[in-house]
Amino acid sequence: MGTALVTGASAGLGEEFAWQLATAxxxxxxxxxxxxxxxxxxxxxxxxxGVHVEVLPADLSVREDVARVAARLEADERPVGLLVNNAGYTVHERFTRSDLxxxxxxxDVMVRSVQALSHAxxxxxxxxGRGAILNVSSxxxxxxxxxYSAAKAWVLTFTEGLAVELEGTGVTATALCPGLTRTEFHERAGFTRLGPGWFWLDRADVVRVALADVRRGAVVSVPSVRYRVATTVARHLPREAMRALTKRAGL
Structure with a gap:
């Protein structure tokens, strides 16, 4: 069935991708x-x-580590047919108060490494003549x-552009845009005030939809009807209104 390389595989969506891909x-x-x-x-x-599993420890904020992962993507032995750029986190602090x-x-992790690994x-x-790249946006x-949102916006736009460039080559590029998902991500980031329970997604459902969309060659994957509606509304809102909503939500 081929080899998949998953970044950020030790927890959250990355771990779920590993399990579902191994099961397949x-x-x-x-x-x-x-x-x-x-x-x-x-x-x-x-x-x-019963699958072959390699472990490749790497800190994707370090250029030398990114280069080692890129080299694995370029290797001929057990060639990688699916890249899942999933690694990410957030700095839960106002930009002007945070350490640069x-x-x-x-x-480095959410933009530069995504670019470097997608390139390789x-x-x-x-x-x-075949393969797929799945970049996790939001x-x-x-x-x-x-x-964080600026980085995820870059991932989305970058992946759409890559999909256009790859059209007709046998290789696809998909941007996954999940909403609030039950993982360790928010706890690690220190978030305490988030949306109501019904707005949260199950990580197994998110990954299942994402892999199905990769298989059908979708360019953008948004799991769940409620988030597809939310993103449609967000795309059509005046930016002034989006800024006001973000401020009101305290994000």
């Missing part, structure tokens, strides 16, 4: 900073699904909540 009999390359956690996940995946190095690291994957997959791409 894809071999895996797991990328994250926490080597011990990756190794423990790899043991469970091998035992449960922290903001730079966020952009797209060029290699084009030469092979419904936050349509809001104005600081560096």
């Amino acid at each position: 009999k894809h071999d895996l390359v797991l990328v994250a900073r926490d080597e011990a956690r990756l190794e423990a996940l790899a043991v469970r995946l091998r035992a449960a699904a 190095d922290a903001q730079d690291a966020l952009l 994957a797209a060029r290699t997959m084009k030469d092979r 419904v936050a791409a349509h809001t104005v909540s600081g560096t």
Whole structure:
């Protein structure tokens, strides 16, 4: 079934991608900073699904580590047919109060590494005539909540442009735009005031929809009707109204 490389694979959506891809009999390359956690996940995946699982520890804010992951994407042995650029986090602090190095690291992980790994994957997959790239954006791409939403907006626009460039090559590019999803992400970021319970998505559903959309070649994947409606409204709102809503929500 081919090999999939997943960044940010040690928790949250990345871990869920690993499980669903393993269940579908894809071999895996797991990328994250926490080597011990990756190794423990790899043991469970091998035992449960019987697939080949590689562990590739990397800090995607470090250029040398990104280069090592890019080299794996370009390797001929166990070629990667699906890249999932999932790694990400947020700095839960106002931009003007935060440390600029922290903001730079966020952009390194969520923008620069996505660009570098997509570049390596797209060029290699084009030469092979097949493959898929899934970049995790967010419904936050349509809001104005600081560096995080700016990074996710970049991922969305970048992926749409990449999809246009790859059309007809046998390689696809998809941007996943989930809304609030039950993972460790928000707890780690220190968020305490978020939407009502019915607005939250289950991570298994998000990943299931994303992989189905990749298979059909969709350029943008927005799991759930409520978030498809929300993003449609956000796209058509005047930017002044979006700024006012963001301020009111305290984002």
